[in-house]
Amino acid sequence: MKKNFLTVAAMAVVAFFVSVEIAKAADITFSGQVRTRWEVAEHIGNGGVAGANNANGPGMNNQPDDFIMQSTRLAAKANINDTTSAFIQMQSSRTWGDTNSSAAGGGSGNSSGAANNTDSSVGLHQAYFTIKNFMNLPMGWDAKVGRQEIKLDAWRLFGNTIWTTGMQTHDAIRLTHKHDNLTASLMYILRSEDGRKNDQNDDNDWDVYAAHVNMKGVLGGQFSGYYVYSDNGCGTGVVASSTSNVAGCSTLSNNFHTIGGRQAGTIFGLKYRAELYYQFGDAMGIAQSTGGTDHPDLATGQEVDREAYMYGVRLTKAFNNVTYKPALTLWYDYLSGTSDDDLKNGKWGSFDTLYDTGHKYYGLQDLFLGIGSGGPKGTQGLGLQDAAIKLKMNPVAGWTLKVDYHWFMTAEGASNTIVSDASGAVTSGDDGFLGNELDITAVNKWNANTKVMIGYSNFNAGQTFRRIRNATTGANDANWAYVQFDVKF
Numbered sequence: 001m002k003k004n005f006l007t008v009a010a011m012a013v014v015a016f017f018v019s020v021e022i023a024k025a026a027d028i029t030f031s032g033q034v035r036t037r038w039e040v041a042e043h044i045g046n047g048g049v050a051g052a053n054n055a056n057g058p059g060m061n062n063q064p065d066d067f068i069m070q071s072t073r074l075a076a077k078a079n080i081n082d083t084t085s086a087f088i089q090m091q092s093s094r095t096w097g098d099t100n101s102s103a104a105g106g107g108s109g110n111s112s113g114a115a116n117n118t119d120s121s122v123g124l125h126q127a128y129f130t131i132k133n134f135m136n137l138p139m140g141w142d143a144k145v146g147r148q149e150i151k152l153d154a155w156r157l158f159g160n161t162i163w164t165t166g167m168q169t170h171d172a173i174r175l176t177h178k179h180d181n182l183t184a185s186l187m188y189i190l191r192s193e194d195g196r197k198n199d200q201n202d203d204n205d206w207d208v209y210a211a212h213v214n215m216k217g218v219l220g221g222q223f224s225g226y227y228v229y230s231d232n233g234c235g236t237g238v239v240a241s242s243t244s245n246v247a248g249c250s251t252l253s254n255n256f257h258t259i260g261g262r263q264a265g266t267i268f269g270l271k272y273r274a275e276l277y278y279q280f281g282d283a284m285g286i287a288q289s290t291g292g293t294d295h296p297d298l299a300t301g302q303e304v305d306r307e308a309y310m311y312g313v314r315l316t317k318a319f320n321n322v323t324y325k326p327a328l329t330l331w332y333d334y335l336s337g338t339s340d341d342d343l344k345n346g347k348w349g350s351f352d353t354l355y356d357t358g359h360k361y362y363g364l365q366d367l368f369l370g371i372g373s374g375g376p377k378g379t380q381g382l383g384l385q386d387a388a389i390k391l392k393m394n395p396v397a398g399w400t401l402k403v404d405y406h407w408f409m410t411a412e413g414a415s416n417t418i419v420s421d422a423s424g425a426v427t428s429g430d431d432g433f434l435g436n437e438l439d440i441t442a443v444n445k446w447n448a449n450t451k452v453m454i455g456y457s458n459f460n461a462g463q464t465f466r467r468i469r470n471a472t473t474g475a476n477d478a479n480w481a482y483v484q485f486d487v488k489f
Contacts, residue, residue, distance in 0.1 A: 159357030221265015256281030337383025383411025
């Protein structure tokens with residue numbers, strides 16, 4: 001047995017060095033990442049909040065849960081020739097001690113917004129090829145085809161989610177043109193494919209088309225413009241049919257457009273960011289699924305137009321000549337919502353954040369994801385106002401300290417019948433205050449490959465938040481702490 005073991009070990013060592021030499025000869029490079037995070041939280045599970053959809057609700061029963069999560073990625077890039085390369089990245093996303101091996105979890109990559117922390121066996125996170133000067137198109141366009149992360153600007157509309165161990169990817173075709181200070185991208189994303197056999201007319205397919213332009217050198221920074229069309233394949237009045245060989249639409253039409261722009265840079269010693277986006281199109285599907293008994297005046301099959309918007313501003317002043325080099329940021333985001341009167345008049349006003357990285361914007365406890373969905377993990381369609389003040393400094397060599405304070409409000413009045421307590425009674429007189437959140441983060445870049453992050457957050461829930469989450473008992477505070485090690489190679 002010992003001899004056999006030594007033989008296998010020797011063969012493994014030889015195979016490793018042989019593969020390295022082959023990789024060098026074939027111009028193949030390998031990379032990887034191991035990210036391990038310990039968390040203790042009071043907002044995991046229902047946490048005293050009634051309802052199955054409140055996994056991100058605060059732990060109002062003061063019963064914390066601690067666990068360790070790990071994400072492991074291994075990647076290989078092959079330069080095939082001067083114009084063509086290929087990239088493959090495998091991923092495993094797991095919670096220590098959890099033996100769940102569901103193929104539907106984070107390890108599989110989960111395209112187009114489905115990133116999560118669900119345990120999974122090893123799966124494909126990214127797999128794409130790139131071709132320079134694709135098909136000799138006019139002006140010269142590079143192509144990236146396959147499963148890929150899409151991160152644009154500061155990840156307001158397209159990001160990889162950062163915090164979830166199974167970061168989101170997209171099955172997409174992306175064409176990119178660069179010229180001087182201009183970068184333009186055209187993208188096609190297949191968010192959902194219902195299958196050829198059961199959906200011969202693509203009624204349930206979900207396609208996304210996007211165009212993005214970035215111009216540097218504008219007002220001390222850069223300007224980005226967006227156009228996104230989301231087509232869920234459902235036309236007005238198209239419904240599923242059990243008697244047809246075509247499945248039909250599982251939902252009514254949610255096809256809509258997003259246009260807007262973002263300007264960011266530095267001027268007069270101030271870092272700034274300003275952005276504005278507008279959405280229009282259909283919202284029958286989301287209005288009907290969200291309405292129900294909460295909106296008795298919304299008739300079945302009623303056409304609902306989407307008219308939503310969001311804007312955000314930020315100003316940052318850095319004091320580099322002061323001890324600890326502090327930087328102070330003032331921050332405000334507004335995401336429109338939907339009122340009862342809106343729906344009575346056939347309007348859906350809740351802004352859809354598309355494929356954003358909400359963890360960067362709406363508090364680190366991630367209590368306000370899916371804001372435009374109308375669901376309980378957002379704000380029940382009432383929109384969001386986020387006013388924040390942020391402080392960043394370097395108190396100790398190698399360490400960066402960040403302190404953020406958020407003040408959350410709804411965009412629409414909380415008298416909206418969406419907001420009800422556990423008994424279903426309609427509230428009135430709530431001020432729309434959702435809560436405030438304190439986020440403290442310390443980051444140390446141990447070396448070029450290793451980063452350590454330590455954090456603590458406290459969320460104090462307001463009455464409107466408690467009613468949205470049907471919380472009738474327990475404390476108002478949710479606490480969360482973590483330590484994360486991130487090693488890249």
